[in-house]
Amino acid sequence: MNLFYENSTRTRISFELAEKRLGADTINFSSSQSSVSKGETLIDTVNNILSMKVDMVVMRHSASGAPHFLSNHIQAAIINAGDGTNEHPTQALLDAFSIREKLSTLQGKKVALIGDIMHSRVALSNIYCLKKLGVEVTVAGPPTLIPKHIDSLGVHVTYNVKEALAWCDVANVLRIQLERQNMPLFSSLREYALYYGIDKNY
Numbered sequence: 001m002n003l004f005y006e007n008s009t010r011t012r013i014s015f016e017l018a019e020k021r022l023g024a025d026t027i028n029f030s031s032s033q034s035s036v037s038k039g040e041t042l043i044d045t046v047n048n049i050l051s052m053k054v055d056m057v058v059m060r061h062s063a064s065g066a067p068h069f070l071s072n073h074i075q076a077a078i079i080n081a082g083d084g085t086n087e088h089p090t091q092a093l094l095d096a097f098s099i100r101e102k103l104s105t106l107q108g109k110k111v112a113l114i115g116d117i118m119h120s121r122v123a124l125s126n127i128y129c130l131k132k133l134g135v136e137v138t139v140a141g142p143p144t145l146i147p148k149h150i151d152s153l154g155v156h157v158t159y160n161v162k163e164a165l166a167w168c169d170v171a172n173v174l175r176i177q178l179e180r181q182n183m184p185l186f187s188s189l190r191e192y193a194l195y196y197g198i199d200k201n202y
Helices: 010-021 042-050 066-071 089-103 121-132 161-167 189-196
Strands: 002-004 028-030 056-061 077-083 110-114 136-140 156-158 170-173
Touching: 002 010, 002 042, 010 056, 010 077, 010 089, 042 056, 042 066, 056 066, 066 077, 077 089, 089 121, 089 170, 110 121, 110 161, 121 136, 136 161
Parallel strands: 002 028, 002 056, 056 077, 110 136, 110 170, 136 156
Antiparallel strands: none
16 A cells, blocks of 8 residues: 555655566555545555555655654555655665665765755654665755754754765765745755755756
8 A cells, every 4th residue: 555645756656567567456546545644544544455465565654753653553665755854765765776886885885865854754764774875865955854963863064065975976966845845944045046956067
């Protein structure tokens, strides 16, 4: 079951393709076209699905911790396809694979995560994954978009993009997560692009 409570194109299609290539029977669920709009709870929805003998749930949800919550209430295996601003583990595995494919190894390489670190679930999963694989990680972006105490995860912090690019072997550029920001965190998109945007000139 692909259980998507949040809009997605690439992640949902990627999972669906992988499942079919591996021989699984796939069911797709979209909350906007379900009884969730009538007030059905997450557990109600999943229990209804599990009555159909589902073995595995691939879940994306806007609430951080939703897959963990669900795993404590149902017997099916849960794969986190992105939860709130928390994590996106499968994207981190794909990023690590792509780096290894290009550079042949990850051990000792330097990766800069650049952009909206605070609201990016990809950033946190990449930090955990890359650090485990022997990569040195730097995060770069405006001070308002980098969480306080992120250096406690063993990463370097800089607010200077040119400095990060000169240091790294690989730059992982993250988009601005405007839909997750509750207040303005920089003056304008134009100003952000001027100071933190990356193009071929770099």
